[in-house]
Amino acid sequence: MKKFAIALLCTLPCATFAADWTPVFKPWEQCKSSSIVTKIDKAVIGTRADYQKYTDAYELASQNWHGDYDDPRYNDHLASYGVDDNLLVSKNALQGKFPTIPTQYRKDMGKAYITDGSHSSSIYIHVPLNNARLYGIPIKEYVAGFGLETESPRSYVNFGNISDAQLAKLKKIKLKSIYEEAFDVNISASFNRNEETGEVWFYDCTY
Structure with missing residues (x-):
């Protein structure tokens, strides 16, 4: 019986074991940076x-x-x-290689690609995520925003097209706001549905 169980386990597809990325992005709830996200940002930029x-x-x-x-x-x-x-974009990231990222997350990360760039003062580097979950919901990609001049674009997690019920579940999560003296505003992370694509994005805590 034990041998059968082991054999069955070995035949199960990898998709059965979805990686939980909640610990990676949980610091955003408190308007704090994440050490893993910082590592990812450093890994993707050229x-x-x-x-x-x-x-x-x-x-x-x-x-x-x-x-x-x-x-x-x-x-x-x-x-x-x-x-x-x-x-x-770093050469490793373009090839889907992220040696500095912990294994349990690295295995979910695909080949990075860039949007904007030469037509903008900010760029977005997309890292596709395969078999990853955040707050129990599958996520499509992590998008790192970088300012080429003075802008500081927001990075975000893309949940893709999820249901209104799933979005409502996410919006129940308490997100701390902090006062940004330089801009005289309160800032916090946020869950928003993109009007153009219908996708739900989880933005980091920047302004």
Whole structure:
């Protein structure tokens, strides 16, 4: 009987054992940073040298562009000068490798990719999450926001398209707010449904 149980266990798909990411993001409830999230942010962002290479190429390309920035040819122009948004993402993260992240979370993390970049003063690096749960609900990805200039975009967890009942359950979680003197506002983490995609995002505590 014991041998049968072991054999059965070995044949169960990995999806049966969903990783609990709640401890990773729980500090956001108190408007605090998470040590694991900080490690992930450091793991996904590119090197300072690659960032300098990116900005130098972008500045040169911009100086030599005399058309409208909405012109479809602008992207080709940037590429001809070596402007590649992937320079802003670490090589390991682009390959889905995260050696500095604890194993129980690392195994859920897929290949990172970037949005915005050359068209914005902030970037978002997406890390797809497979077989991960937060507060008992499956999560789709973690998105790290970085400001290239003075902006400080909010990072967030994407739950994907979940039900109103699941969102109501999340909104019952107490989220502490703190006073941000520099902007004269109270800030806190938040659960919001994106109006365009219908997805539910859990934002970190930044302003």
